Amino acid sequence: MKKIFLSIALLCAASWVAPTVATAQNLVPIPLKMASAQGQPLVWQNVGQINCPDELANEKAHLLRVLADRAGITTLNDNGTAQITLSIDTSLNDDEAYTLSIDENGVNIAGKTAAGVFYGIMTMEQLMIDDNASARCIETNPITIEDAPRTHVRELMVDPCRIFVPYERLKEIVPEMARYKLNSIHLHLVDDQAWRIEIKKYPQLIEKSTSRVGMDDMLIPISGYYTQEQMKDFVKYCAQYHVMVVPEIEMPGHEVAAIHAFPELTCGGKQVPIRTTCGVSNELLCPGNEFTYEFLGNVFRELADVFPCKYVHLGGDEAGNPALDCWTTCEKDKKLKKELGITTTDRSENWKLQKYMFDRVIDTLRTKYDKVPMFWYETDFKKIQEGCVTFAWRNGLTEPAVEAAIKNNAKIMMCPGDYCYFDYPMAKGDMPEINWGMPVRTFETVYQFDPGWGQGEDFEKNNLFGVAGTLWSESINSPERIFYQAYPRSLILAEAGWSAQKNRSWKGFLKRSRPLMLDLQHRGITFSMPTEYIDLQ
């Protein structure tokens, strides 16, 4: 099998002359219902008018961008008889639902909300892309589409801790994901290797914990952080693309950067250096120390002002190896266990303490800031607090996470390492460093991801929250590599999260995604594509 990664550029010859007649063969995610309609194609140069209520001004701006990019139209034709109409249709049955029809008289896009209208425009744009991605779209065949999502949160998780992603580069991620109807960006803002968000009460976090040299064997200087002003601006920017911003502050593990600045946060008040390697640290936030809650309370108070999103991610994963071990010998934790009546000595006592810690923080987030807390599922944690969202992530351990979600009547985000860890390579050896053992997740493997996990309707209705793709950056050595890892697999994630399972097929996807990959290339978006898949298309 060929394993050489080639730029798809080598496989197609671009042309600026051929007129294009787009078909529905390039829609990802595949819509719920679509049908070719009778009649003549719409000639884009014949568009003379755009009808749109004031409340859809943002969506109109996107439409104008699409007309310019795809049809070369920057001013409407005074003599054009075709019209494009954007409207709200409250009779649609989902906030993100839309209808789209195209015929020779123009385009009608109606959404239940502005988000639905935006998605109709993103679909229209894909209809204007042909296999020859360089050509301007001249005309588009008549079509009608009725569309609505399978799940309501379709997310990419970005990790600016291991490798920093400067603010302007972070922004670049958003328009690309929104094209495929991904609607959430989850920012992993703190970890063992760095603290990346300004907290005004604790300037020591920025002074001491945002700069280091090295990520494993990549001996590069890595520094930076986001100001609160930048993040407020980012939230507004993302809203234009109907993307929400979910902040993550880890607890009790993956917190060495905070502990480095404030040693009193960990058991025994130890001075701990910033971590420059991947893996799991045994230094954890100390649940027996009141300063831990004061610190987290102040952090979440400031973040509530920055991130209006109703979700906050609390981490909860990989807290030491063995898990939570430093709480066994800590005097403060022993005292707290006694006060709480925790008497077991089989390590379950530390998980009970973790529940106590999470309960306290969850209560603060709920009662003070009206937030919905989220966390990574760990099997030993077992209980999912009411109203929280758990994340299925561990490779091979989705089953217990799904079972726990059902048992606890909880929502679950599906991002199993088996399919959704886009920081894993698409082919063996395709990493800029020694590769500490990440498994390969090929394009075809990822396509097998069904977020319904074979559980049936009740699970989908009661538990399934959404889908997420992770871009942990232990081996992502530049902002470009975020795109390289994310694409084209994020197209699959988008389809898994949006499209009805019955409408999906690997063969169909290969066909539909080809013009979109040529378009990625045309727009200069870095992505990976092993040659064997190009041969299949």
Ligand code: ACM
């Ligand atoms: C994780 O990958 N540690 C959630």
